Amino acid sequence: MTHVLRLPMPVVRHHGTGNLVARVTADATRLRSVIDVGVVQLPLAALTVCATVVAMALLDGVLVLLTLASFAVAATGIALILKHVRRNAIAQQNATGTLAHRFTAHLAALVTVKAYRAEARIGLHLGNDAAQVTRTSMAGARLLSLITPVMGLGQQTAMVVVILGGGARLVDGTLSTGSFAAFLLYLLQLVGPVTLIATGVGRLQSGIAARARSDALLAIPTEPYLGPSDTGAEAVPVPAPAAPAAPAPVPVPGAPAVSFRLVSVHHAGSASPALKDVSFTLPRTGLTAMVGPSGAGKSTALALVEGFMYADTGEVRVLGRNVRDWPLSELRRHIAYVDQQFTLVEDTVRENLLLGHDGPMATPRLRDALESVGLLGDIDALPQGLETVLGREHDLSGGQRQRLATARALLTDAPVVLLDEPTSQQDGLNEQRFRAILDDLAATRSVLVVAHRLSTVRDAQQVLLLDGGVLDAPGTHNDLLARSIRYRELVRGQTGRPA
Ligand SMILES: Nc1ncnc2c1ncn2[C@@H]1O[C@H](COP(=O)(O)OP(=O)(O)OP(=O)(O)O)[C@@H](O)[C@H]1O
Ligand SMILES: [Mg+2]
Numbered sequence: 001m002t003h004v005l006r007l008p009m010p011v012v013r014h015h016g017t018g019n020l021v022a023r024v025t026a027d028a029t030r031l032r033s034v035i036d037v038g039v040v041q042l043p044l045a046a047l048t049v050c051a052t053v054v055a056m057a058l059l060d061g062v063l064v065l066l067t068l069a070s071f072a073v074a075a076t077g078i079a080l081i082l083k084h085v086r087r088n089a090i091a092q093q094n095a096t097g098t099l100a101h102r103f104t105a106h107l108a109a110l111v112t113v114k115a116y117r118a119e120a121r122i123g124l125h126l127g128n129d130a131a132q133v134t135r136t137s138m139a140g141a142r143l144l145s146l147i148t149p150v151m152g153l154g155q156q157t158a159m160v161v162v163i164l165g166g167g168a169r170l171v172d173g174t175l176s177t178g179s180f181a182a183f184l185l186y187l188l189q190l191v192g193p194v195t196l197i198a199t200g201v202g203r204l205q206s207g208i209a210a211r212a213r214s215d216a217l218l219a220i221p222t223e224p225y226l227g228p229s230d231t232g233a234e235a236v237p238v239p240a241p242a243a244p245a246a247p248a249p250v251p252v253p254g255a256p257a258v259s260f261r262l263v264s265v266h267h268a269g270s271a272s273p274a275l276k277d278v279s280f281t282l283p284r285t286g287l288t289a290m291v292g293p294s295g296a297g298k299s300t301a302l303a304l305v306e307g308f309m310y311a312d313t314g315e316v317r318v319l320g321r322n323v324r325d326w327p328l329s330e331l332r333r334h335i336a337y338v339d340q341q342f343t344l345v346e347d348t349v350r351e352n353l354l355l356g357h358d359g360p361m362a363t364p365r366l367r368d369a370l371e372s373v374g375l376l377g378d379i380d381a382l383p384q385g386l387e388t389v390l391g392r393e394h395d396l397s398g399g400q401r402q403r404l405a406t407a408r409a410l411l412t413d414a415p416v417v418l419l420d421e422p423t424s425q426q427d428g429l430n431e432q433r434f435r436a437i438l439d440d441l442a443a444t445r446s447v448l449v450v451a452h453r454l455s456t457v458r459d460a461q462q463v464l465l466l467d468g469g470v471l472d473a474p475g476t477h478n479d480l481l482a483r484s485i486r487y488r489e490l491v492r493g494q495t496g497r498p499a
Contacts, residue, residue, distance in 0.1 A: 011220060013268075019097040077150045258281070263316055275466075280474050286461040304316050335418060343405070348388060375407060399425040405422070419447065435455060463476060
């Protein structure tokens with residue numbers, strides 16, 4: 001699971017969260033369910049078969065060869081079946097993954113699904129996915145059920161061959177009646193364990209396929225701990241506890257907080273670039289506002305600073321170092337980030353506030369942070385206050401979640417603060433409160449805020465106007481008002497008045 005948490009964001013999006021959950025949970029369960037077969041039943045059955053064959057060989061070598069030849073014919077048929085069983089096991093697991101992914105995604109959008117009365121429609125789609133799971137499972141059951149009759153056929157053949165061969169050897173006196181009877185008894189005893197091996201190997205296929213899927217998942221490189229220029233090679237995934245051997249890079253004194261130089265980037269699967277030759281610099285302290293229409297590339301720019309994705313061309317530097325050279329955990333330690341969805345984790349308010357801290361923090365500090373974003377009263381009103389688990393019975397409103405996410409960023413001492421539309425859901429009072437927070441933060445840190453509100457943008461030392469992935473020359477609000485038609489349009493859209 002830690003491996004999955006460490007996968008790069010584009011990889012997680014590509015596989016789908018539900019699918020990854022299915023691989024970690026259902027595949028692991030499948031693997032465990034066949035452990036008894038692989039570890040206990042099969043070795044025991046194999047031992048019994050070996051011992052019986054040795055005993056039979058001591059009675060009559062020729063008859064043993066005839067027996068083995070008969071079973072070999074059946075084994076060839078079974079090998080063929082097992083090949084299909086393995087293929088079917090992979091198809092079953094893929095179908096389960098697809099179903100789990102869609103179901104998880106639809107559950108995440110349940111409010112919308114209900115609001116648009118789409119339960120039946122979505123249920124139909126899920127039903128199709130479930131039917132695919134049923135089809136592959138039925139095919140798998142049919143294949144497995146073939147094993148016993150094929151084995152039975154092998155046994156019948158062996159019986160006939162041994163009776164004929166044994167009879168002939170009885171007549172020519174090379175085999176005694178007692179030995180022949182004992183041989184037949186051993187042959188009957190052989191059938192049970194041999195069938196057990198055949199069906200056991202069949203059942204093992206789903207475990208082997210689950211193991212292959214799990215290995216494939218583990219083979220996907222995690223986010224690189226070391227950047228390529230550190231190693232001179234491909235980024236090497238190293239689990240965090242083992243890192244770092246060399247001292248972690250430190251910020252370059254006096255370097256800008258963030259700098260973009262001719263940065264272009266595509267999202268995977270997207271034909272047009274989200275950013276085109278974007279260059280700007282954020283000073284070590286002060287407020288920079290990023291504005292632009294929806295889809296302009298604002299969140300993408302923040303994702304590049306956070307190392308969620310890397311530029312196709314150009315260079316992104318944070319605190320003087322190329323983002324590719326920062327160990328990601330160190331890079332992110334230097335950045336406080338409030339994402340556009342102001343995500344909370346399903347845990348207590350305290351744990352939500354403490355994300356980004358390795359140890360505990362005194363309650364008064366947490367309360368101060370909540371107070372400064374105007375959330376203390378709301379949290380105190382929850383049944384267990386700071387210890388209330390958010391996300392199930394108790395949840396916060398959109399604006400409250402946004403303020404909790406801001407309080408979380410305030411509690412870090414990160415020198416770079418990235419806020420992606422942090423006031424999109426705030427009322428006028430909280431908007432004003434937020435202005436004061438921004439000023440406080442910007443006095444000692446570099447703050448980049450994606451904002452639409454004029455009140456935030458007006459006082460920023462620098463405004464970055466992005467449009468269609470292209471950045472206008474940075475300037476102040478007044479500079480841009482004076483020279484940019486696009487900016488004037490945006491401001492007019494905000495105020496309803498000509499700028
Ligand atoms: N995960 C993704 N996969 C593919 N394309 C994406 C992805 N995320 C964003 N894009 C595309 O990249 C472009 C920039 O998106 P981005 O999220 O950076 O815009 P934005 O300026 O933050 O918009 P908004 O104001 O609506 O949040 C858009 O055209 C969008 O469709
Ligand atoms: Mg955005």
